[in-house]
Amino acid sequence: MYKIMIVEDDSVIANQMSKFLYTWDYHVEIATDLRNVMNDFSNIRPDLVFMDITLPYKNGYYWCEEIRKVSKVPIIFISSASDNMNIVMAMNAGADDYIAKPFDLQVLVAKLQALLRRTYDFANQMNFLEYEGVRLNIGNNVVIYEDKSVELTKNEGKILKILLERKGEIVERDTLMEYLWQTDCYVDDNTLSVNVNRLRKTLEEIGICDFIKTKKGIGYII
Structure with missing residues (x-):
């Protein structure tokens, strides 16, 4: 079972995502320490991360760059900012995909599945x-x-x-x-x-x- 980590300041959105992904048999953990996301990342050891841009202490770009220092885990940004500048900044920080809010949960799962398939099927080929x-x-x-x-x-x-x-x-x-x-x-x-x-x-x-x-x-x- 793949482990999914959600880094999201809006608890309503995070819980909606978690409940929906659970119905698809994913193990979902919501980050609780937004002052130090790396603590949760180290404890959860996720197979994929959903990362919001706007967080209360340091933004998603920062935490994405921190994760990239230690892991190649796939990261999907979720944000209400859908302009090209934010998308480019997310990709430059190390993101693998970007989903603008509001989003359809079915689309969210489709992108999640595609990214997991590309990442871990390739990893298996790499032995x-x-x-x-x-x-x-x-x-x-x-x-x-x-x-x-x-x-x-x-x-x-x-x-x-x-x-x-x-x-x-x-x-x-x-x-x-x-x-x-x-x-x-x-x-x-x-x-x-x-x-x-x-x-x-x-x-x-x-x-x-x-x-x-x-x-x-x-x-x-x-």
Whole structure:
């Protein structure tokens, strides 16, 4: 289920959007800390953001630029200002689309769906695996979490890849060793333990703790 974040000063509009999007099976969170939108953004970790321009402390352009410093999440501006200047400013700040108020909720959903499809279908083609905000780029073995990233070694990347592909399941040690052996030199039981411990320490460098659990005598699970 995609998570949608609404940054809107008008609670009536925000609640209308939230209720309608809920009927389309989206998980919707309305930003509550408009003094520091990044707090809510970090906590919610949305797949898409609806951003109003006029906010009580700093405007939507500012928060869009702040989000762009740490994330490529799609952002749709919603505003009563429909002139070209505001549209251009929104796009320059990093927005992906712009909807003028008043808007039809069906049109809102259509734009939302199109943008999610373009963004995440493309991401899948780029070989990303993601779980609970932890994203692995299989192409370059880079892990991204919140506003930090780290590059894994070849074996670390392979271990994390198979664990993410089978998240929620115990991956047996023999399975991991066979997977590494098929694509690299032979890996014994002790070498596997060393590689998993190194992977954990690497993930901890960017704040990912207790992500990989050990099932004693069996294997590992995310």
